[in-house]
Amino acid sequence: MTEFFNTTLGLPYGWSWFLATIAGILLIALPLMLTVAMIIYADRKIWAAMALRRGPNVVGPFGLLQSFADGLKVFLQETIIPSAANRGLFLLAPIITFTVALIVWAVVPFDAGVVLADINVGLLYVLAASSLGVYGIIIAGWASNSKYPFYSALRAAAQMVSYEVAIGFILISVVLYAGSFNLSQIVMAQKGHIFGVINGFGLNPLFLPMAVMFFISSLAETQRAPFDLTEAESELVAGYQTEYSSMSFALYWLGEYANVILMCVLNATLFWGGWLPPIDWAPLYAVPGIIWLFLKMCLFFFFFSWVKATVPRYRYDQLMRLGWKVFLPVSLFWVFLVSGILMFDRVGVEGAGGRGITTAHAQAPARAGVEL
Amino acid sequence: MIQAIAFYLFATVTIASAALTISSRNPVHSVLWLILAFFNAAGLMVLAGAEFIAMLLIIVYVGAVAVLFLFVVMMLDIDVAEMRAGFVRYLPLGLALAVALLAEIVIGIGAYGAGGIELAARTAPAAQPVPNIQALGNLLYTRYLFIFEVAGLVLLVAMIGAIVLTYRKRGGVRPQSIPRQNARRPEDATRNVNQPIGVGVEL
Numbered sequence: 001m002t003e004f005f006n007t008t009l010g011l012p013y014g015w016s017w018f019l020a021t022i023a024g025i026l027l028i029a030l031p032l033m034l035t036v037a038m039i040i041y042a043d044r045k046i047w048a049a050m051a052l053r054r055g056p057n058v059v060g061p062f063g064l065l066q067s068f069a070d071g072l073k074v075f076l077q078e079t080i081i082p083s084a085a086n087r088g089l090f091l092l093a094p095i096i097t098f099t100v101a102l103i104v105w106a107v108v109p110f111d112a113g114v115v116l117a118d119i120n121v122g123l124l125y126v127l128a129a130s131s132l133g134v135y136g137i138i139i140a141g142w143a144s145n146s147k148y149p150f151y152s153a154l155r156a157a158a159q160m161v162s163y164e165v166a167i168g169f170i171l172i173s174v175v176l177y178a179g180s181f182n183l184s185q186i187v188m189a190q191k192g193h194i195f196g197v198i199n200g201f202g203l204n205p206l207f208l209p210m211a212v213m214f215f216i217s218s219l220a221e222t223q224r225a226p227f228d229l230t231e232a233e234s235e236l237v238a239g240y241q242t243e244y245s246s247m248s249f250a251l252y253w254l255g256e257y258a259n260v261i262l263m264c265v266l267n268a269t270l271f272w273g274g275w276l277p278p279i280d281w282a283p284l285y286a287v288p289g290i291i292w293l294f295l296k297m298c299l300f301f302f303f304f305s306w307v308k309a310t311v312p313r314y315r316y317d318q319l320m321r322l323g324w325k326v327f328l329p330v331s332l333f334w335v336f337l338v339s340g341i342l343m344f345d346r347v348g349v350e351g352a353g354g355r356g357i358t359t360a361h362a363q364a365p366a367r368a369g370v371e372l
Numbered sequence: 373m374i375q376a377i378a379f380y381l382f383a384t385v386t387i388a389s390a391a392l393t394i395s396s397r398n399p400v401h402s403v404l405w406l407i408l409a410f411f412n413a414a415g416l417m418v419l420a421g422a423e424f425i426a427m428l429l430i431i432v433y434v435g436a437v438a439v440l441f442l443f444v445v446m447m448l449d450i451d452v453a454e455m456r457a458g459f460v461r462y463l464p465l466g467l468a469l470a471v472a473l474l475a476e477i478v479i480g481i482g483a484y485g486a487g488g489i490e491l492a493a494r495t496a497p498a499a500q501p502v503p504n505i506q507a508l509g510n511l512l513y514t515r516y517l518f519i520f521e522v523a524g525l526v527l528l529v530a531m532i533g534a535i536v537l538t539y540r541k542r543g544g545v546r547p548q549s550i551p552r553q554n555a556r557r558p559e560d561a562t563r564n565v566n567q568p569i570g571v572g573v574e575l
Contacts, residue, residue, distance in 0.1 A: 014373075089404075120503045124427035135407070138439065140401060142446050150446075158442050161436055168431075181505060319503025319551065 024116045028105050036257045037067035039301060043257075046305040077246040082144065085243065089143035091124040094244065094251035096135030101258035108265055109184040111275045111289035123171055126266065127164070130221065133259065134160040136252075137230065137240045143162040144243040152239035155316065156223065162323035163220040169331035170214045174201065174270050175339040185276035199273035199280050206341065210334060211271040213327055215303070218263035220323065223307040224254065229316055260304060261297060268296035301358040382415040403442045410434050418522060424504040 010105070041056060041064065048055025056063035081090060107122040109115040119125060134157055141153020175181055178189035178201075189199050201207040220227040231239030241252050268274060273296075275289030314322070389408040396402050410433050417426035512520045567573060 119423070120505065121423050123426050124424070124431065128427050128430035128435060133433055135433075136440055138442060138446075139404070152441065154446075157439050160441055164435065268514075317548070 018109040021116070024336055029102060029117060032102070032105060032258060032261070033254070036204055037071065038064075039261060040067045040070075040253075040257055042301065043305050044306075046302065047309045050306070050309040056190055063257075071250065074250040077362055079246040079248060082146070082242075082243050084233045086144040086145065090243075091248065093136050093140035094140065094248045094255070095136075095142060097133065097255040098251040098258075100129055100136065101255040101262065104262055105368075108262070108269065109187060109274060110293055112184070114275075114290065115184060118184055121181050121241075123175060123186070126183075127168060127171065130162075130167075130259075131164055134248060135301075136255070139250075140240045142243070144240070146243055148213050148236045148238075149240045149242050152230045152236050152242075154183065157321060159220060159223070159227065159230065159323075162231065162320060163217045163327070166323060166331050167214065167217045167221060167325035169328070169335050170210050170217065171270070173334050174207070174333070176335070176338050176342060178206070183269060183274075187269060187276060190273045192280040193273075193274055197280055199278060200271060201260045201274040202271035204336065207271060208244065210331070211267070213331060214271065215267055215300075216322075216328060218267060219307060220319070221305065222259045222263050223258060224304055226311040227312045227319055228313065229319060233315060261301065264297045264300035264304065265293065267300045268293060273297055378415070379419055380470050382419065385409075386412040386416065387555045399445045400442070400449070402436065407438045407442075410438065422504060423509060496512055 044066070045055040045063075050276070056066035059065045061070045081087060090225060104126055106116045109118070109120060137156040137160075138153045141149040141151075141156070141315075144150070171185065174186065175313050178186040180189070192199060193201055194203050202211045223230050229235070230242065233239075236242075241249055244252060272278075273292075275293045277284035277292050386409050389405040393402050393405040393409060396405060408431060414426040414429045414434075417423070418427065485556065565573065
């Protein structure tokens with residue numbers, strides 16, 4: 001897009017880069033907000049169908065405009081700030097949640113080369129940004145100056161830190177196998193991964209457990225059912241959002257669903273081939289990659305809703321046990337397993353032969369010895 | 373141009389938020405300013421070409437350490453007046469630390485005269501530009517392998533030490549046995565009886 005502004009419109013390079021970046025951000029953020037609105041509708045319809053209800057069906061045809069009506073409603077409501085609250089932080093918290101939910105999308109590849117920032121440390125950036133999400137909740141809980149939001153904030157902090165550890169190890173095993181932190185390269189490494197036919201690490205027996213664990217961890221990371229203890233209404237009213245109203249509440253709502261969609265896309269990107277079609281067969285490539293990614297995202301979102309509609313909420317100690325005593329050891333073991341298999345497969349038992357990284361590893365000591 | 377603006381922005385905010393960290397009265401605000409300082413320091417590292425370190429700074433310090441820190445500070449009931457009372461007592465120690473830091477700044481300014489840092493060139497041992505992570509990996513797992521593993525071992529020992537120091541066997545607790553809970557079936561706890569009317573159930 002920079003070239004379009006630079007050559008077609010004749011703007012200087014600096015300006016065209018700037019305009020292209022702004023346009024790219026808008027091209028991601030606006031459809032994302034639309035998707036969030038529609039996915040909230042889809043979510044409610046799916047729960048309704050599983051509970052043999054009709055779900056939203058009044059506003060617009062089939063109730064399609066329900067989310068927009070809700071949005072308009074909260075927009076017109078009064079913003080209430082509790083008198084005992086810490087004013088600045090109280091208003092800052094939903095902004096943090098919403099911003100953090102959006103910034104991760106900068107590194108998500110939608111198609112070959114269609115990515116806002118194609119950086120080398122893409123996956124680390126995703127980890128870093130998702131680890132920031134907890135601040136919106138913890139600050140909200142503290143600034144509300146109220147019991148239940150505070151409990152909720154403490155629960156959220158413990159929960160997100162615990163599951164981030166497991167997610168980190170799962171990502172490391174994927175990175176080891178793909179050989180890159182760059183999300184586009186991780187997707188390309190999955191092309192024809194299984195017998196040169198199926199795209200995606202997910203069906204590889206080595207990665208299937210990782211894919212399942214990543215899905216469960218992403219449920220915990222986004223605080224969706226069955227891990228929604230931070231807003232368990234039977235215990236904590238509405239959790240950290242108890243004191244929020246109007247647009248500050250809506251920002252939480254939007255940020256939460258933007259995070260859910262992001263986790264669906266990450267599931268698809270890391271284990272199920274991202275923008276690639278499910279099967280490595282030339283006619284399927286005629287369909288644009290973004291559509292494949294969107295379909296995979298919808299499938300994972302259906303799983304998210306399905307889980308929410310059917311699985312009862314965990315107890316808090318069970319949640320912590322699952323994170324620390326099951327996922328952490330298993331994912332840590334998997335890092336060793338994957339690196340061991342790679343060592344055997346790509347480097348070779350004696351450290352020579354094989355393909356790919358072998359040469360770099362063999363040369364590294366000699367070079368380091370000479371130069372330093 | 374943009375780099376210069378970004379540098380001065382990050383540097384100013386880092387220093388300002390560091391100053392606010394030590395001067396704000398509310399300890400929770402202090403931690404939040406500290407987090408802002410970490411964040412901007414990460415921005416400075418990206419500018420210096422050390423994007424891997426920047427991401428690690430955010431993941432480890434902002435994402436984990438500062439969260440736990442905030443967690444603890446929020447739970448503490450800190451009396452500011454009581455803390456002020458200790459001011460005179462800790463003054464000599466504080467002064468000694470200040471002198472040490474000043475000396476470091478002087479040395480740092482002296483080193484600045486020796487030329488630019490060229491961080492990218494130092495982290496990457498090869499002549500051609502390689503990605504940051506690869507360069508660090510090549511160094512850590514070849515030349516500095518022993519030191520790297522010893523550092524890991526020290527951390528492991530520290531972790532075990534912390535667990536040993538804080539772990540104590542408490543009496544009177546009833547820990548849950550998850551395998552036992554999972555192995556329990558409805559038949560173990562309940563029983564179906566076809567009860568005639570007017571007759572009590574035998575327990």
